Amino acid sequence: MTDAFLSIRGIRKAYGAVTAVKNVSMDIAEGEFMTFLGPSGSGKSTTLYILAGFQDPTEGDILIRGKSLLSTPAHKRNIGMVFQRYTLFPHLTVGENVAFPLRIRRRPKSEIIERVRAALKLVRLEGLEDRKPANMSGGQQQRVALARALVYNPPVLLMDEPLSALDKKLREEIQFEIRRIHQETGVTILYVTHDQEEALRLSDRIAVFSQGEIDQIGTGKELYANPATLFVAGFIGDSNFIDAEVIAVDGANAKLALPGGVQVAGVPVHGTARPGAKTSLMLRPERIDIELGTRPGHLSGTVADITFLGNNIHLVVAHERAKPISVRLPFGHSALDGLTSGTKVTLHFNPESAHGFVDASTSGNG
């Protein structure tokens, strides 16, 4: 894809012996909402700061409409950014804050007034021009920061965990606003977060970062249904991981041996699977069905805990040779009648909905 709007190519960033970003490449379409998701220290923020121009990559290039961005200093990149912390200019009013990028660009006064008003309207803070940042809530301050970052119509908006300082309710409210603003303005957004729910709610696509590399890029649905790595599987959504061993390989699928002598065939595996390789079998809690009583040759266990969560019921099933397994059943499921702690149950799942992740250290020498 040579004509991508924004292209990150082979970015590497090393601080002495420590490599913060190893080899990050991706293409982003114009108007796309792309989220960098990962734990702290995974390189997502560093990548964003390289885009902003506050850090230079050790290797690699960043292109906007085919032109390299790296030789342009940060203040000439014309990129908008909302930071994790509150970064409103404390001595200026809200109106002056939003006007700042336009004043720097020496826009005529009438245009500034009009665009500041429009930007504040966009973030639903009309009429608060004369407030000082210190007299505003955290949510309001981040909205002003958003208005300030958008008032000069930057082609790209960077957001570095802008909601992490807010409480949950406010966070969800502003997530909704961000989504609306993205739709209204059509600006390309690169959004950094460690909150998978936030990433799923906002993004067109998500790039999952782990240890300085991108494990997988895809829509939330793709990442949830087909995680490429054990890390992605664990990071997006709830998962059970059951220790297993490869018995036989059939193309991309494998036959696995589970604890208690149970065998499952037809599980899609990731990584080089060889007989004998240690594998983690991933099962989503809602993809498991239960049946009362035990059945030979099937995974079974004892119900250890039942939690009623409204529209679904969460079970913890203890297994004598594996970690407890989470199961999520819809409200009204027939097996729930007469189910109590201590009931023996059999767990059913479709092998195709499971994923096997081969432990790389055991795949090489069998």
Add this chain to the structure above:
Amino acid sequence: MLLDFDKLGALKPFLVGLTAIVCLFLVLPIIFIAALSFGSSQWLIFPPPGWTLRWYHELFADPRWLYSALTSLKIAAIVTVLSVVIGFLAALGLNRGNFLGREALRALFLTPMILPVVVLAVALYALFLRLGLAGTTIAFVIAHLVIALPFSIISIGNALEGFDKSIEDAAILCGANPWEARLRITVPAISHGIFGAAVFSFLASWDEVVLAIFMASPTLQTLPVKIWATLRQDLTPVIAAASTLLIAFTIVLMLIAALFHRRRKK
């Protein structure tokens, strides 16, 4: 609070008394000097036998007093400006820079605070003599700058420490070049630190006497030097009058600083 005043019991009157004594010890000399400056006795007798404004008349009648006050003002003003500018740049470097020997450099900048002033004065005098600068305003300014800078660096450094650099970064992404961002955003945001630096730098020069005695020449005398020189010739209440005005000016400056600080907190 761990040390709640209301819970101190028997210690309370003792502490109140001790505090009162310390306060009196600090304030009484100032009150005495002010009283003596209005006293009619030529021999600085306390309590004054009568009251007069004579010494103030004499003070203002002598152009040398006014001239030395203006000299003090001029030197203190130049020192203040240079101290704030250099202090800001130094604090910025010490705060943001990531270089070998940064802590050593920070310590070096603060050494004038612990170095005996006389030692500094002799050393600077010897240096200026060799450079042919002895007795010049430049030498005066440099000498006072040396002792004023630590105040600036500490005051501005503390303000920078409490200032989130992301705010400056935000200004840069808004299109301001790095120096524009610093001058238009960072400097106003840390104005309290800069104001503090200015006040302390001014005062460090304004009532400094040891360096001033070494840097002074018969034609270049600051107010403290003039007081010192007059004191050695004869003990006239005019000195008390000059001292009173010096103290009054300093108090006014401190009050302005306090008011400024209060307004910022609101």
